[in-house]
Amino acid sequence: MHVSSGGVRGAKKSGRKPGFDADDVVAAALAEGIDTFTMSAVADRIGVVTGAIYRLFPSRDDLVVACLDTAAATLRLPGRDDDWASVLQLWADxxxxxxxxxxxxxxxxxxxPTAFTRIQHVLAAYSAAIERSGRSTAQAMFALDFLGDTVIASHMGIVAMRVVDADGATGWxxxxxxxADGALMQPDDSWAERGTVDVKVGFIIKGLERDWPAL
Incomplete structure (x- = not known):
């Protein structure tokens, strides 16, 4: 076998793979889907072996937390002069x-279950903004929880309406x-969009204008 100064003839060139960091891993996991990604799929997307991912994130749970923190970092916070209704609308949005x-x-x-613990600082900022309007911490957290649950649960249902199956049909x-024609509930375009969510949010905020629970 002839060995030249450049190495074994016909052998693959060796060298470091392109570098990657924790941010690259998080971005790949988010691209795969924050709820369904696998460590191997994340590694494939980056172009490294799965073991390389574990050197930065010892477990999938650790990577999930990093993804949640990335999402939480994008949340806008209320302004100091915003009234409670504007704060709640911003939270819903x-x-x-x-x-x-x-x-x-x-x-x-x-x-x-622990997902909400990654936004404690965000909830504190929203709660403080509502409390400046004279509401208690318990009342502020009730309103934030009520609206958050309403929007997030509604979004999950809307996503199901958008999913396309193997035959090209959506959930809608x-x-x-x-x-059947004449059924009590008839689907319309709002079932796959935000329209009905806005109605629910407006209803809750209007209700709080009339009465807050004694908490």
């Missing part, structure tokens, strides 16, 4: 936006086909 921006998040938030299509 941000809950919707973050679920849209990070596919699978709404599902993960219900599947992972399947529901429409399953309901």
């Amino acid at each position: 941000e809950c919707w936006r973050v679920c849209e921006d990070f596919p699978g998040l709404s599902r993960l938030l219900y599947a992972l 299509d399947r529901v429409r086909d399953a309901l």
